[in-house]
Amino acid sequence: MTAAHRQPPHHDTLTCYTDYKCRLPECVDRYNAWSRDRERAIADGTWQPLLDAEPIRQHLLTLHAAGITIHRVAQLTGLTYRSVRSFTQHDYGNAAPRRHRATREVAAKILAINLDEHTPAVVSPIGTQRRFRALVAIGWPTVHTAIRAGLHPSNRNSMLRYPTIQARTAQRVAAVYDEMRHESPAKHGISATSIKRAKLQAQRERWAPPSYWDEVGGIDDPDFEPQYGITRREIVAQDAHWLMQSGLDRAAAAERLGVSKSYVEHALAAHPDTERELAA
Known part of the structure; x- marks a missing residue:
């Protein structure tokens, strides 16, 4: 019995041929052309299968500042959230360093994202809400997150009840979230009582901590329903x-x-x- 091949998600990259065993004429031609270019470059001593990832990192930071999240980049490119994130940050728990090299294919996908075409003025508040709550789960009262993000503390709750929020606001919260998740509330002057109260609230409300979102992804996806804390x-x-x-x-x-x-x-x-x- 012959093994069934998986169907490729698209027919515009080399993985169609190499990973999915696609043998459509145009896919075979693409692979053959790449193979010829590779052999020629090796013979000339100019073969560089991996590229410096710094242009990718800078492009992602530019997109990030404009309100295009890592999750959105992953959606646009078809790459995983974790792989895109690795160009700007250490792996989860600092288990692996930030990526400094990338394949030409990955670089082309990310660098092809046009800022003018994809920059939103407003976004769903769900990612911002989840980041606030994830920080509460590790002991950060929401007022401190708001202050770090440059928001007025009195607006932090009402803001998240609106159907949309400003993309730049969501981006500021995302930036401080990536910092605060690795910091100790106690070392920033948060009292033990406030830390305990925050953690108990998160436990009672079943608010997922950053480690949960690291594992499942989708923190900015309004269609994703977290199952954290459900027995x-x-x-x-x-x-x-x-x-x-x-x-x-x-x-x-x-x-x-x-x-x-x-x-x-x-x-x-x-x-x-x-x-x-x-x-x-």
Whole structure:
């Protein structure tokens, strides 16, 4: 039996040929042309498969200052959030240094983003809201984040209730978020009581910390629904309610979910609000 090949997401890069085994004539021609250029450059001693990433970094910083987030760059280029981020910052937890080299293909994709075509005047407040809350989860009261971002403290809550906010405001918050997430609130004069109060609020509200957003990405994506802090029992309660609304009884719902009927009953008893949430 022959192995099935994955379908390429597009037909305009070498990965179409090398990773997805695409053999469309135009894709084969592209690969052959690249291979000939490579062999010629190697023979001439001019082959440089990787480029200096500093122009990429500077371009990303320019986009960043104009309100085009790393998440948006990833969307526009088809690259992962983490790979784009690595050109401007250390890897998560400083596990790896900032990238200083890049392939020609990656460089071309990022440098092709035109500032005038993609700079928004206003953006969704969701990324700003999540950054405020993520900092609360590690002990930063929102008033300190607002001050660091150059915002008036009294506007920090009402601002996030609007359907859109100024892109430059979102960018200022994103910039201080990347700084504050690596800093200790206590070393900046935040009292132990305030730090504890902030962390308890985040725990109560299930606000995800920066480490969660590092792992899943999507901090600026309004369509992404974080699952931070949701227990397995609560998920079972939600799924059971949905199945029961579809006509199944508790025993059938339990069988469908792969748990016992008693587990479903305990889950429903522990999370009665899930029924109201689904009905809303």
